[in-house]
Amino acid sequence: MFQTGSQTLRDFNETQIIENIKQWLGDTSPPSPFGIGDDCAVVPSDPSAQSLISTDALVYGKHFDESIRAEQTGQKIVLRNLSDIAAMGGYPKYATLAILSGADLSIDWLHEFYKGVRETADTYDLKIIGGDLCQIQDRQFQAVMTIVGTATTPILRHAASINDSIYVTGQLGGSILGKHYDFQPRLSEGQWLAENNLASTMVDITDGIAKELHFLANESASLEIDLESIPIAQSAQLLAKKSSETPLQKAFCDGEDYELLFTLNHSIQSTQFESDWKQQFPQTPLTKIGTIVEKNPLGNIIDSVSKKSIDDLKSFDHFKQK
Amino acid sequence: MFQTGSQTLRDFNETQIIENIKQWLGDTSPPSPFGIGDDCAVVPSDPSAQSLISTDALVYGKHFDESIRAEQTGQKIVLRNLSDIAAMGGYPKYATLAILSGADLSIDWLHEFYKGVRETADTYDLKIIGGDLCQIQDRQFQAVMTIVGTATTPILRHAASINDSIYVTGQLGGSILGKHYDFQPRLSEGQWLAENNLASTMVDITDGIAKELHFLANESASLEIDLESIPIAQSAQLLAKKSSETPLQKAFCDGEDYELLFTLNHSIQSTQFESDWKQQFPQTPLTKIGTIVEKNPLGNIIDSVSKKSIDDLKSFDHFKQK
Numbered sequence: 001m002f003q004t005g006s007q008t009l010r011d012f013n014e015t016q017i018i019e020n021i022k023q024w025l026g027d028t029s030p031p032s033p034f035g036i037g038d039d040c041a042v043v044p045s046d047p048s049a050q051s052l053i054s055t056d057a058l059v060y061g062k063h064f065d066e067s068i069r070a071e072q073t074g075q076k077i078v079l080r081n082l083s084d085i086a087a088m089g090g091y092p093k094y095a096t097l098a099i100l101s102g103a104d105l106s107i108d109w110l111h112e113f114y115k116g117v118r119e120t121a122d123t124y125d126l127k128i129i130g131g132d133l134c135q136i137q138d139r140q141f142q143a144v145m146t147i148v149g150t151a152t153t154p155i156l157r158h159a160a161s162i163n164d165s166i167y168v169t170g171q172l173g174g175s176i177l178g179k180h181y182d183f184q185p186r187l188s189e190g191q192w193l194a195e196n197n198l199a200s201t202m203v204d205i206t207d208g209i210a211k212e213l214h215f216l217a218n219e220s221a222s223l224e225i226d227l228e229s230i231p232i233a234q235s236a237q238l239l240a241k242k243s244s245e246t247p248l249q250k251a252f253c254d255g256e257d258y259e260l261l262f263t264l265n266h267s268i269q270s271t272q273f274e275s276d277w278k279q280q281f282p283q284t285p286l287t288k289i290g291t292i293v294e295k296n297p298l299g300n301i302i303d304s305v306s307k308k309s310i311d312d313l314k315s316f317d318h319f320k321q322k
Numbered sequence: 323m324f325q326t327g328s329q330t331l332r333d334f335n336e337t338q339i340i341e342n343i344k345q346w347l348g349d350t351s352p353p354s355p356f357g358i359g360d361d362c363a364v365v366p367s368d369p370s371a372q373s374l375i376s377t378d379a380l381v382y383g384k385h386f387d388e389s390i391r392a393e394q395t396g397q398k399i400v401l402r403n404l405s406d407i408a409a410m411g412g413y414p415k416y417a418t419l420a421i422l423s424g425a426d427l428s429i430d431w432l433h434e435f436y437k438g439v440r441e442t443a444d445t446y447d448l449k450i451i452g453g454d455l456c457q458i459q460d461r462q463f464q465a466v467m468t469i470v471g472t473a474t475t476p477i478l479r480h481a482a483s484i485n486d487s488i489y490v491t492g493q494l495g496g497s498i499l500g501k502h503y504d505f506q507p508r509l510s511e512g513q514w515l516a517e518n519n520l521a522s523t524m525v526d527i528t529d530g531i532a533k534e535l536h537f538l539a540n541e542s543a544s545l546e547i548d549l550e551s552i553p554i555a556q557s558a559q560l561l562a563k564k565s566s567e568t569p570l571q572k573a574f575c576d577g578e579d580y581e582l583l584f585t586l587n588h589s590i591q592s593t594q595f596e597s598d599w600k601q602q603f604p605q606t607p608l609t610k611i612g613t614i615v616e617k618n619p620l621g622n623i624i625d626s627v628s629k630k631s632i633d634d635l636k637s638f639d640h641f642k643q644k
Contacts, residue, residue: 047369146468
């Protein structure tokens with residue numbers, strides 16, 4: 001992606017690059033003032049819903065490298081942000097995309113990147129309405145997307161009650177083998193859970209369930225987890241064979257699952273709910289992994305068999321050395 | 323700001339740093355779900371106005387360096403974004419702030435940075451409702467802010483008509499001597515121009531007026547500029563003495579003025595408008611610098627004396643070598 005042979009950003013001025021980006025995005029960026037081209041983008045209000053806003057960055061060397069194609073990188077920045085909207089039970093509406101890049105970035109790479117952005121945005125009816133373009137050091141690239149969505153009944157964290165069942169969608173761990181840039185954000189599932197008042201609390205699993213489970217605990221509630229029930233992805237099994245970690249550790253601690261972790265309101269019957277889910281989302285695995293229990297002095301997360309705390313299962317952390 | 327002696331981001335985990343940021347922001351970040359702490363922030367809709375959205379990045383080594391204090395850096399990222407809202411005649415409401423930083427960043431520096439963010443946000447009634455935190459290479463720091471505002475009658479670019487007068491606020495050039503991080507975004511002025519239907523088109527001057535003037539031209543309109551009238555800042559005069567550029571060149575081409583450049587609707591009398599302005603904004607200099615004229619085949623921007631094109635006055639460009 002960083003080159004000396006072919007054309008790079010250094011061969012263009014800012015206006016030319018922005019013109020290119022507008023062309024590459026086509027209808028995905030509406031004409032100014034509703035898209036790129038003025039000091040701000042202008043969007044009409046939707047008085048029937050609340051707005052959801054989230055910001056998420058994609059960093060070269062951290063969230064992707066040259067082992068994935070430019071188009072897949074563009075796809076990934078959009079999908080990551082959509083997953084945050086899914087975790088609230090919302091509908092994606094529009095986004096801004098800031099590009100911070102070395103001047104040695106290949107213009108062809110950037111074109112392919114925007115192809116991925118456009119195709120993914122189109123699939124989920126998301127408009128790209130603005131952004132920024134900044135030169136940073138050579139051989140560096142970062143994209144920062146801010147996404148705006150709507151929801152009439154957003155599902156928050158920290159609202160779980162005793163006896164709520166704990167569920168996850170999909171299978172966990174090993175996403176580095178491909179899922180980290182190629183997944184379906186659980187938008188329909190989140191919207192269905194929100195609109196039918198099924199989930200009491202919900203998050204998306206970006207940093208590993210070992211970390212995300214803590215977000216469901218609150219002052220009066222701990223989580224009892226059945227470790228045997230954790231749905232382990234095949235890629236986590238594969239990777240475990242080549243590492244010192246067990247498949248369960250990988251399922252617990254690998255980042256970037258982009259699955260939903262939620263609690264089912266205890267007033268709703270699990271068996272009925274699970275059967276409704278199968279009818280609504282036959283393609284999306286659903287697994288009950290535990291129950292919300294009264295605050296346990298041992299910790300937030302308790303192994304349902306040994307009754308010991310599993311709070312300190314290490315998980316992906318952005319700064320601290322493991 | 324990057325240190326080995328004192329505590330750096332490397333000494334904390336992500337959750338601890340985010341907890342710190344929440345504390346540093348205090349009331350400037352409302353409690354979750356209206357601020358930091360969930361997958362998205364949730365904000366109520368304002369059905370009486372349109373939404374304005376803009377994204378702007380601040381890059382270490384480009385927009386600031388260690389010659390300005392951390393607090394001034396935090397101030398600058400907020401002010402820059404407010405200036406974009408001012409250029410639409412809007413009201414700032416809330417913002418997200420993504421931090422991309424090397425793990426060797428001093429935690430004290432980041433604390434001071436957020437002090438500047440908070441104080442400036444409070445001054446302009448802006449809430450910080452979310453963000454992201456990402457590790458990048460050591461000795462690198464970038465902040466990306468996305469700001470959301472409202473406006474009932476946003477002022478766009480490209481809507482100038484023949485005989486509209488062209489105005490700028492303040493004085494231009496030499497902002498590197500201090501104004502680039504310490505200025506008053508022209509919010510009240512922009513709002514007044516918008517709400518009284520005075521300005522036909524408006525931008526804020528971030529990359530030098532030589533570049534921004536082009537945004538006021540359109541398919542049927544060029545600009546005649548009286549070069550003698552350009553308000554040159556004292557700091558531009560000072561810097562010109564030490565360089566090969568004239569004060570006028572510096573006023574035309576230096577970046578980061580953060581003043582408003584707008585056209586007055588030709589149905590409104592200039593003299594009356596200027597006298598109203600003085601009453602409304604006695605502290606804000608206003609200068610008429612030219613007039614919108616019929617499309618001139620010579621170019622977008624014409625020197626009103628020589629009648630020659632001054633389209634190719636060089637201005638600040640982010641990628642291309644000058």
